[in-house]
Amino acid sequence: MRKKLTPKLLDSLLPATGKRYEVRDELVTGLHIRVSNAGGKVWYVATRVDGVSRRIKLGTYPILSLKDAREKAQMILRDIQLGLFQQREEESEEKVLTLGDIIPQFIERYAKRQTKDWKGSESMLMRMEKLHRMRIDAIKRVDVVRELERLIADIGDNGGKGTRANRGLAAIKKLYSWCIDQGIVEVSPVTGLKPLIKEVARDRCLTDDEVIGFWKGCEAEGYSFEQFGKLLLLTGQRRDEIAAMRWSELDLHRGTLTLKADRTKNSTTHVVPLPKQALDILRSIPRFLGSDYVFTSTGRSSISGFGRFKKRLDTFVGLDAEDWRFHDLRRTAATNMAILKVQPHIIEAVLNHKSGIVSGVAATYNRHAYFDEKREALQLWANSLKNLAMEGETVAASHQYENLHRAPGSLSVGRAGDVRAKLER
Missing domain, CATH: 1.10.150 (DNA polymerase; domain 1)
Incomplete structure (x- = not known):
């Protein structure tokens, strides 16, 4: 179609339905804009160079405005008439993009x-x-x-x-x-190409012994990976959501972590009620002067190096255990909440899964959906986790006590009393 192009008209052009379409300018001969099915708009000028039909790309709209496109098209048409355009093409080979x-x-x-x-x-x-x-x-x-x-x-x-x-x-x-x-290529070589591997949903959860090992591994780290790892397990939230946590997202008085839509996978604001154990950890963390990041070593960005952290944890979780990932901690928290009789829709709400979110108009006015239920569920899990960690300490102390009896002279009387006290706790 041919129209007198205006900025208002260009902005109103809708994405193509199927094949791309063109709108030609009435003022400059050959100038037209192509609109793709994704809404991309690319300027071209169609003309003949030494008797051969050519379509010359000018740039993309709105980066190249209507005024700029007309001026550029007119300059090219003028240079073709004077033979300057052909000369430049011969002298300089166009850069081939890789x-x-x-x-x-x-x-x-x-x-x-x-x-x-x-x-x-x-x-x-x-x-x-x-x-x-x-x-x-x-x-x-x-x-x-x-x-x-x-x-x-x-x-x-x-x-x-x-x-x-x-x-x-x-x-x-x-x-x-x-x-x-962007008009860089005309066709894609991967259109319709199916995945080479059929994905299988993971169902890996950490066993109680692995959870105890994970907790001990975190304690061996010190700031900031110790607190990061423990909060990851306590809250059941995604790795990057906890790693990039800001002090401005926390309300320690009310005991909440509020993740805005741009920080969540499903682009939905998520309020996490924090159990007492998580709040105690957060209150123990030193603040980096002038930085809003909770976990940072520079103040300018959040922590990274998760692969190296996991390798260190493998020593505690178990090198012979089936492969585990940080994302499996979410599944572990969810599974244990289910064991503690937490309702499935509450667990989904804790994890901020779409199936557990109040949708539609209700979601706009109910940012704290199932707030009390989520708090109760996370506190139940945190208490269970605390008992599990204490159980791990008791087992370790029991082994020490047995070794003490096998080798009476190996520990001082004071040290033996410490071990005995752990068992009596």
């Missing part, structure tokens, strides 16, 4: 703005090293499949059932969709 060139642009201009797990997408795309030097428009479906298979082989199963490779496929699909919207 996947390696595109990844940083995709992360900065799309992923960081649109996805919460942009770091995960960036990590998986950076792993696809064999594709980085290939032209973005020359990568074929078979190239992506081979690279994903290599990732599966390199990463190994490691209890993950190949889910990382599936995340990699999802990331490169998003990247190509963005490239099409």
Whole structure:
């Protein structure tokens, strides 16, 4: 269609339903804008260069305004008439964009703005090293499949059932969709490509002995991983939600942690009633001067290095145990709350799962849905966890006491009294 383009008209153009459509400008011959089904808008000028039809990309709207697009189109048309455009094309070969060139642009201009797990997408795309030097428009479906298979082989199963490779496929699909919207490529080589590995839902929970080991492992850490690990288990919240916790999100007087929508996976504000044990831990944490982060070593960002932390915990949880992850602590907390007779919908509300959230209009006015019930459930779990930790200390003390009798001279009378006191507690 041909129309007199205006900024108001451009802003009102709706995403395409199916195939992209074009709107041509009445004022500048050949100038038109393409609208994709994702709503992306790209300027082009269609003309003939030495008798050959050409479609020359100008840029994206609104970065390139209507006024700028008209001026640029007119300059190109003028240069074609004077032969300057052809001369420049001969003198300088257009830079060919590779996947390696595109990844940083995709992360900065799309992923960081649109996805919460942009770091995960960036990590998986950076792993696809064999594709980085290939032209973005020359990568074929078979190239992506081979690279994903290599990732599966390199990463190994490691209890993950190949889910990382599936995340990699999802990331490169998003990247190509963005490239099409930006006019960088015309087609995606991964359209309709199914995941190479069928994902199996995890059902791993830590046993009581593993929970005791995890707790001891945290105590061996000191600030800040000790408190972080304990709060992770006590609250049942997601790893990054606790790791990036702010003092401004906490109300220690009321005993709550309020996670705003931009900090939760399902983009829903979540109020976590904190059990007494969690509040005691938080009150013991020193504050970093001038920083809002609860767990930080620099004051400018939250803690990281979770992989190294987990490896240290493996020594306590059990190297021979079935593979576990930090996310399994959520399932462990949920399972134990169920054992303590907490109702399923309350457990879902504690975990901030969509099925446990009051939806619709009610959600707008009821930010504290099931607040009292959630507090009771988390306190029950915290009390059970405390008893479990004390039981672990008693067992350890019992072993020491037995060793004391086997080797009477190995411990002083005072030390023996300490061990005996633990058993009597």
